[in-house]
Amino acid sequence: MQFIFKTNYDQDINLVQHRGQVWSYGLLLALLGVAPLLLGTYLQSQLVFVFIYAIVGVSLMILTGFTGQGSLGHAAFLAIGAYTTAYLQSKGVPFAGAGLVQLDLNLPWLGASKLWLPHLGYFVWAGVLTGIIGAIVGFPALRLHGIYLLIATISFAFIVEEILARWESVTNGNEGLRVRSLQAWGIEIPTNHVSFYYLCLAVLAVTILATLNLMRSPTGRAFIAIRDSETAAKSMGIDIAAYKVKSFAISAAITGLAGSLYAHKLSFISPEMFTLLLSIEFVMVIIIGGAIGLHGAVLGAAFIVMVDPLLTWVKDDVPQLVAGLASMLGAGARQAQALEQALGNIGSAAGLKGAIYGVIIMLFILFEPMGLYGRWLKIKLFFQLFPLYKRASFKRQKTYVKTERNR
Amino acid sequence: MSFFKVEGISLQFGGLTAVDNVSFEIKRGEIFTIIGPNGAGKTSIFNLISRLYDPSQGHVYFADRDITALPAHSIAKMGIARTFQNIELFENATLLANLLVGRHCHSATRLWQELMFLPGVRAAERAHRAKVEEVIDLLDLEAYRDKIIAGLPYGVRKVAELARALCSEPKLILLDEPSSGLNVEETDDMSFWIRDINHELGITVLMVEHDMSLVNRVSDRVLALNYGRVVATGTPAEIQSHPEVVAAYLGA
Numbered sequence: 303m304q305f306i307f308k309t310n311y312d313q314d315i316n317l318v319q320h321r322g323q324v325w326s327y328g329l330l331l332a333l334l335g336v337a338p339l340l341l342g343t344y345l346q347s348q349l350v351f352v353f354i355y356a357i358v359g360v361s362l363m364i365l366t367g368f369t370g371q372g373s374l375g376h377a378a379f380l381a382i383g384a385y386t387t388a389y390l391q392s393k394g395v396p397f398a399g400a401g402l403v404q405l406d407l408n409l410p411w412l413g414a415s416k417l418w419l420p421h422l423g424y425f426v427w428a429g430v431l432t433g434i435i436g437a438i439v440g441f442p443a444l445r446l447h448g449i450y451l452l453i454a455t456i457s458f459a460f461i462v463e464e465i466l467a468r469w470e471s472v473t474n475g476n477e478g479l480r481v482r483s484l485q486a487w488g489i490e491i492p493t494n495h496v497s498f499y500y501l502c503l504a505v506l507a508v509t510i511l512a513t514l515n516l517m518r519s520p521t522g523r524a525f526i527a528i529r530d531s532e533t534a535a536k537s538m539g540i541d542i543a544a545y546k547v548k549s550f551a552i553s554a555a556i557t558g559l560a561g562s563l564y565a566h567k568l569s570f571i572s573p574e575m576f577t578l579l580l581s582i583e584f585v586m587v588i589i590i591g592g593a594i595g596l597h598g599a600v601l602g603a604a605f606i607v608m609v610d611p612l613l614t615w616v617k618d619d620v621p622q623l624v625a626g627l628a629s630m631l632g633a634g635a636r637q638a639q640a641l642e643q644a645l646g647n648i649g650s651a652a653g654l655k656g657a658i659y660g661v662i663i664m665l666f667i668l669f670e671p672m673g674l675y676g677r678w679l680k681i682k683l684f685f686q687l688f689p690l691y692k693r694a695s696f697k698r699q700k701t702y703v704k705t706e707r708n709r
Numbered sequence: 710m711s712f713f714k715v716e717g718i719s720l721q722f723g724g725l726t727a728v729d730n731v732s733f734e735i736k737r738g739e740i741f742t743i744i745g746p747n748g749a750g751k752t753s754i755f756n757l758i759s760r761l762y763d764p765s766q767g768h769v770y771f772a773d774r775d776i777t778a779l780p781a782h783s784i785a786k787m788g789i790a791r792t793f794q795n796i797e798l799f800e801n802a803t804l805l806a807n808l809l810v811g812r813h814c815h816s817a818t819r820l821w822q823e824l825m826f827l828p829g830v831r832a833a834e835r836a837h838r839a840k841v842e843e844v845i846d847l848l849d850l851e852a853y854r855d856k857i858i859a860g861l862p863y864g865v866r867k868v869a870e871l872a873r874a875l876c877s878e879p880k881l882i883l884l885d886e887p888s889s890g891l892n893v894e895e896t897d898d899m900s901f902w903i904r905d906i907n908h909e910l911g912i913t914v915l916m917v918e919h920d921m922s923l924v925n926r927v928s929d930r931v932l933a934l935n936y937g938r939v940v941a942t943g944t945p946a947e948i949q950s951h952p953e954v955v956a957a958y959l960g961a
């Protein structure tokens with residue numbers, strides 16, 4: 303077991319606590335750096351999805367994990383980022399780079415619906431606009447707690463989904479929008495090119511770094527204070543309203559940035575891609591990863607992205623596999639075929655994804671509430687303390703729910 | 710010029726009058742104790758002062774300023790800190806993080822600076838930490854610095870709450886039953902600390918307390934409360950022999 307001898311305050315302030323971390327995170331970064339050279343295009347594209355989901359996971363970790371405010375509306379924030387990207391791109395705005403663009407929002411009730419918009423590229427606007435909308439959504443959060451807040455965020459997501467379908471002059475309605483490949487300062491980055499992979503990795507790394515900085519500053523501690531006791535936070539001089547709105551805005555802005563990358567990755571967006579199920583996927587990212595630290599967001603993202611290939615495997619390969627096994631064990635050709643048919647039906651049943659998600663969430667909450675990151679910590683402690691590890695170290699105590707007095 | 714003054718304050722929950730026209734004044738540097746049977750309205754007065762409740766009537770003045778209409782979060786900045794009867798620490802954070810939250814009212818860094826963790830933020834963090842270490846040193850909390858609050862014993866948590874309040878460098882500290890749930894030895898420690906805070910740091914103390922031996926040991930003046938009304942105010946000895954106070958406690 304390693305004991306860190308602390309001789310000055312900076313050791314607690316620094317992000318890197320000891321030399322081992324430089325090596326392990328450096329190695330991880332190096333591996334991710336060379337991964338596209340070693341992996342095929344399919345795995346590279348899956349990794350891009352992991353990065354994008356991890357960015358959303360980090361944003362949700364700020365809001366839910368650290369500030370304690372639940373949200374089932376992050377698909378809507380992602381959508382706002384994605385649509386900002388697609389719309390501004392169609393008006394000739396680049397990914398990055400300053401300029402001025404004239405937009406026609408086609409909102410007659412607003413009076414002048416044509417407006418000049420200064421910009422630094424649509425990536426920045428995707429973050430800023432989503433952040434502003436996130437702050438507006440944050441206001442009802444001042445009065446809502448727990449499940450009521452979740453309901454409010456779900457309604458927000460439905461409203462956004464509806465607007466995307468109806469505001470045809472901007473969003474092209476249910477037909478969706480095409481997103482061309484990314485352009486900045488005259489350089490074009492095709493989505494399946496390795497440089498897009500590095501862009502997503504860089505955005506994730508910067509997001510994580512900024513979040514870590516935030517969490518070691520007064521604002522981050524205020525978030526945690528609000529999560530654990532609003533009463534005490536108030537008496538310590540924390541303006542609950544301001545910090546909740548800040549948390550919503552930061553979380554939404556990061557999700558907006560992820561939305562911009564997501565739009566490029568999919569190269570086509572339409573309202574039905576940003577449904578409640580996607581919001582649930584994002585919440586799953588932090589539940590499965592473990593809502594106790596940023597590691598959880600990344601681990602959870604990797605897990606969720608793997609569910610899709612798993613589903614494809616269940617649908618395409620498992621029926622044949624089982625049928626083959628059955629006939630090997632002596633089942634008749636007709637029986638084997640019936641079995642294959644039945645399993646194929648189950649595999650391609652609508653709603654299978656949702657059902658599997660439900661089962662995964664339940665299993666994690668029941669058996670590993672601290673998620674994959676919690677499991678990792680347990681494994682690490684086992685080796686650190688070997689052979690003295692006690693199962694009771696992480697045993698859950700029965701704690702009684704605090705009453706909601708003086709909120 | 711008065712240091713701290715409560716003037717004719719009342720609090721009603723529907724038809725129930727929890728605090729009824731209570732007035733008192735605390736001098737700078739004093740240890741002032743509020744006693745009273747359960748449900749007398751002691752904690753309600755604390756919640757009124759720290760603005761968690763809105764009074765139905767009356768005013769609270771601190772350093773000649775009416776603080777009755779201020780939002781709860783601006784009270785700490787004015788120099789009033791408090792502890793809670795049922796411990797309201799941030800359970801899933803380390804003791805150090807809890808104490809640093811106590812420094813919140815002194816933090817002036819902006820969000821964009823924090824996102825980049827500019828040198829200014831680091832310097833501010835160092836200064837906060839140095840102040841927190843002084844309090845840790847005063848209250849003997851060194852051993853628990855990096856421990857998560859949820860795993861700490863009750864006695865330590867009680868001290869941790871006092872420490873968090875001290876970290877905000879208050880002029881007036883409100884202690885809500887500092888000795889409840891503590892054993893004799895811990896209560897002794899607490900009484901020493903309360904006196905240290907008062908004498909050495911020069912912080913005025915307003916506390917609610919049931920343990921009369923502790924009250925007698927540390928208080929300069931005592932206010933007895935019953936059914937939300939002031940029964941008597943005076944030195945501990947005067948209060949203990951006051952017939953109405955005895956009646957309130959013994960039901961005679």
